[in-house]
Amino acid sequence: MKNKKRLLSQSLLHVVSLVLLIIILFPLLWMVSSSLKTPKELFSNGINLLPKQITLENYRFVLEKYDFVQWLLNSIVTTFGIFILQVFISLMGAFALNYYRTRWNRIMFYFVLITMVIPFQVTMIPNYILISNMGLVDTQIAVILPYAANATTFFFIYQQVRSIPKSYYEVARIEGAHSFWVFQHVMCGLCKGSIAAVSILTIIDAWNLYFWPLLVLSSPKSRTLTIALKQFADYEVGDNWGPFMATASLASLPVVLAYTFFRRHIIDAFVSSGIKG
Amino acid sequence: MSKNENYTPARRRPFSREDACFWLWLIPVIAAYGLFKYWPMIYSFILSFANWNFISDFTWVGFGNYTNMFSKTMFIKGMVNTLKYIVYLFPFFVILPLLLSVMLLNVRNKFAQELYKTLFFIPNILALSIVCMVWLWIFSSSYGLLNNSLTKLGIASVNWLTNSKTAFYCIVAVCGWKYLGMNMILFIAGLLGISQDCVEAAYIDGASGWQCFWSIKMPLLAPTTVYVVITSVIFAAERAFTAISVLTSGGPSYTTTNLSYVIYEFAFKYYNIGTASAISTFTSVFFLLLTVIMMRTMGGYGYHEE
Structure with a gap:
């Protein structure tokens, strides 16, 4: 009796999850499946996720006709730049606030954390003016610089670093270790897993940046993938939905891969850091 | 902090070595957040009292x-x-x-x-x-x-x-x-x-x-x-x-x-x-x-x- 009830509730759970999954994954599946369809099938009024005739024509079109490789390179450069700057600065901040004990710790913590509340659009105009005064408009550096400061990344890393027992630092201090050594071997060493997780999340976010690059990148040569897709959608899409979907699928592929490889880390890092009070 | 805190309290000098190191480590943080978060907030507060369209001259319009x-x-x-x-x-x-x-x-x-x-x-x-x-x-x-x-x-x-x-x-x-x-x-x-x-x-x-x-x-x-x-x-x-x-x-x-x-x-x-x-x-x-x-x-x- 009890077994039967359990079986029933379990299968109900699976059914609900699967239905929700189909709804949630539908746009993604649609994107991939339309990139594999022929133009004729693409515009037939049906909803079939499985193309009748799979074609890679759209992908060939994109790789031949557009600057796909250039866009990809631009995306990689900006993503990498943002990742290095953002994670490194957050690590240094988290280290200073945990390793040293001064009366400024609390104030500096809030100095950083408060900026989490401010929407990006608030700082957008002055940032634009700043970047253009530096003469950086239309370069990848312009995209990277403002993202050096990201309080969410900082907060996540800070939470992780805080869970390291203070006695480790003390031992290092008594042994006369230099703070660089402690930074590298104690803090980064102990938080390796969670740093990996936060790095992946940072990389995914940086890859997907849309609005700021749209403002500062103007020439076709410097576009990142997301921006190129936007231009594509605005000016050329007409009957090129197939190639568009192919580009969109290609642009999403790296993040999906990165996520699938590191998903354990990500979930584990959330569990271990916990959002603890 | 909880039980882990058994540091000797920092010496009561106005600016100790500890403080100096602390600020040194925070330089990149202050630079990044100051330049791209706080300065923009201050700057847009200043701009909010002006009339401007990126090219024209500033005219101050108060509130x-x-x-x-x-x-x-x-x-x-x-x-x-x-x-x-x-x-x-x-x-x-x-x-x-x-x-x-x-x-x-x-x-x-x-x-x-x-x-x-x-x-x-x-x-x-x-x-x-x-x-x-x-x-x-x-x-x-x-x-x-x-x-x-x-x-x-x-x-x-x-x-x-x-x-x-x-x-x-x-x-x-x-x-x-x-x-x-x-x-x-x-x-x-x-x-x-x-x-x-x-x-x-x-x-x-x-x-x-x-x-x-x-x-x-x-x-x-x-x-x-x-x-x-x-x-x-x-x-x-x-x-x-x-x-x-x-x-x-x-x-x-x-x-x-x-x-x-x-x-x-x-x-x-x-x-x-x-x-x-x-x-x-x-x-x-x-x-x-x-x-x-x-x-x-x-x-x-x-x-x-x-």
């Missing part, structure tokens, strides 16, 4: 921008919609993820559970701008999937994104869809972090599943819940931005615009930097106040550094 701002329909609509987004996105950002996380943790088959977890998170990692364009196709009035299937079912098609009654809900649906998984993972992490001893003790004492969830797990989950609620409220505005700009451009008659988008429109469409900056300042103060209020009311569980 003119602030008084003018309230007579612009766009701004008023943006403000109201920001609140509306917060309220309408709340179920997607907090309630649904909580339900989903509880549901997934009850799936016994470990492989299936892992798979669901992974797949529910997928929308989160895709670029919102890209998936919005896919949604654009789904919602499109002439060749959209939604209308196609509705016509097949014999229901009249709707201009989802250009109808002032439906456009707002489309944006909410897309944003909710996109960010559901993130908070779900946070809740799962929180629930897994709860010590099993408490839960078992409750069961032994004869608590039902529901009682156990409501009186044991929910209170223990409070830090996660507070974090999720606060970030959901303060990010609602920012998260909606991309969807608004790709799907509706704030239209039909400002029904989908929000404060972030209003700032963008004033700055880069009308080149009215003064008004845009005034709205920026208003938005900063608005969100800061909102956060302070939330922290205070949920204080018992909230963030204490200690």
Whole structure:
């Protein structure tokens, strides 16, 4: 009796999850499946996720006709730049606030954390003016610089670093270790897993940046993938939905891969850091 | 700090070596946040007292921008919609993820559970701008999937994104869809972090599943819940931005615009930097106040550094 009830509730759970999954994954599946369809099938009024005739024509079109490789390179450069700057600065901040004990710790913590509340659009105009005064408009550096400061990344890393027992630092201090050594071997060493997780999340976010690059990148040569897709959608899409979907699928592929490889880390890092009070 | 703190208190010199090292390590942080967060906030506060369009000369107008701002329909609509987004996105950002996380943790088959977890998170990692364009196709009035299937079912098609009654809900649906998984993972992490001893003790004492969830797990989950609620409220505005700009451009008659988008429109469409900056300042103060209020009311569980 009890077994039967359990079986029933379990299968109900699976059914609900699967239905929700189909709804949630539908746009993604649609994107991939339309990139594999022929133009004729693409515009037939049906909803079939499985193309009748799979074609890679759209992908060939994109790789031949557009600057796909250039866009990809631009995306990689900006993503990498943002990742290095953002994670490194957050690590240094988290280290200073945990390793040293001064009366400024609390104030500096809030100095950083408060900026989490401010929407990006608030700082957008002055940032634009700043970047253009530096003469950086239309370069990848312009995209990277403002993202050096990201309080969410900082907060996540800070939470992780805080869970390291203070006695480790003390031992290092008594042994006369230099703070660089402690930074590298104690803090980064102990938080390796969670740093990996936060790095992946940072990389995914940086890859997907849309609005700021749209403002500062103007020439076709410097576009990142997301921006190129936007231009594509605005000016050329007409009957090129197939190639568009192919580009969109290609642009999403790296993040999906990165996520699938590191998903354990990500979930584990959330569990271990916990959002603890 | 808890029991781990047994440092000798810092010497009472005004500026010790400890202080010096502390500030040295913080130089990059101060540089980055000062230059790209604080300076822009100060600068836009200054700009809010001027009339400027990127090229013309500055003319100082005092509080003119602030008084003018309230007579612009766009701004008023943006403000109201920001609140509306917060309220309408709340179920997607907090309630649904909580339900989903509880549901997934009850799936016994470990492989299936892992798979669901992974797949529910997928929308989160895709670029919102890209998936919005896919949604654009789904919602499109002439060749959209939604209308196609509705016509097949014999229901009249709707201009989802250009109808002032439906456009707002489309944006909410897309944003909710996109960010559901993130908070779900946070809740799962929180629930897994709860010590099993408490839960078992409750069961032994004869608590039902529901009682156990409501009186044991929910209170223990409070830090996660507070974090999720606060970030959901303060990010609602920012998260909606991309969807608004790709799907509706704030239209039909400002029904989908929000404060972030209003700032963008004033700055880069009308080149009215003064008004845009005034709205920026208003938005900063608005969100800061909102956060302070939330922290205070949920204080018992909230963030204490200690």
